[in-house]
Amino acid sequence: MKKTDEIDKYYYFFPQTVAFIGVGTNIMPAAWHTPISAQPPLYGILIAPKRYTFDLLQKESGFTVNFLEHNKAPASAQTGSISGRDIDKLEKFNIEYSKAEKVNGPILASSYAAYECEKHTVAEYGDHHLFIGQIILIHYREGILTIDKLVNEKNVAPMLYFGKDRYITTDPNSLAIHKRK
Numbered sequence: 077m078k079k080t081d082e083i084d085k086y087y088y089f090f091p092q093t094v095a096f097i098g099v100g101t102n103i104m105p106a107a108w109h110t111p112i113s114a115q116p117p118l119y120g121i122l123i124a125p126k127r128y129t130f131d132l133l134q135k136e137s138g139f140t141v142n143f144l145e146h147n148k149a150p151a152s153a154q155t156g157s158i159s160g161r162d163i164d165k166l167e168k169f170n171i172e173y174s175k176a177e178k179v180n181g182p183i184l185a186s187s188y189a190a191y192e193c194e195k196h197t198v199a200e201y202g203d204h205h206l207f208i209g210q211i212i213l214i215h216y217r218e219g220i221l222t223i224d225k226l227v228n229e230k231n232v233a234p235m236l237y238f239g240k241d242r243y244i245t246t247d248p249n250s251l252a253i254h255k256r257k
């Protein structure tokens with residue numbers, strides 16, 4: 077193994093699912109996001125203070141987290157390279173959505189799953205803030221789940237970010253099941 081003390085880009089954890097964070101009528105793609113707790117169901121997103129989304133998150137009491145398929149990667153490049161301060165991205169890029177039921181944010185029509193999150197806590201960590209939301213409603217596309225309520229690998233090709241504008245997805249034929257003892 078080689079070693080490096082250049083830790084500025086520790087992107088060895090990629091690929092990561094792209095999550096489109098929605099607040100008000102704005103969206104931005106985020107690759108830094110994580111489950112925090114199962115009970116209560118908490119989800120964390122890491123947002124840099126310079127983002128318009130950051131300003132909106134300070135003001136609003138909730139946000140949405142939308143998961144799209146790999147074929148929508150162009151929407152990630154589009155909405156991730158311009159700020160909602162300057163344009164209405166949903167309108168400009170013709171992104172269909174409906175209003176979330178319980179929070180002020182968009183549910184993207186092409187998402188295979190989307191969470192409505194109520195803001196729970198916020199904490200600053202270096203150059204990002206961790207916004208933790210409690211998931212209060214889940215939208216999902218009919219027919220995509222296995223009997224165990226997992227996303228069926230045959231029905232969804234998730235949008236995964238591999239760093240530096242590279243997107244990849246899963247190969248359903250690679251599925252391996254190894255039971256825990």
Ligand SMILES: Cc1cc2nc3c(=O)[nH]c(=O)nc-3n(C[C@H](O)[C@H](O)[C@H](O)COP(=O)(O)O)c2cc1C
Binds near residue numbers: 102128161
């Ligand atoms: C694939 C991808 C992943 C990104 N992940 C994050 C992230 O996790 N956190 C973040 O603050 N910015 C992230 N960005 C950058 C923002 O999406 C980008 O700056 C966006 O234009 C901000 O929009 P806004 O100003 O309307 O909030 C990412 C961009 C791309 C393309």
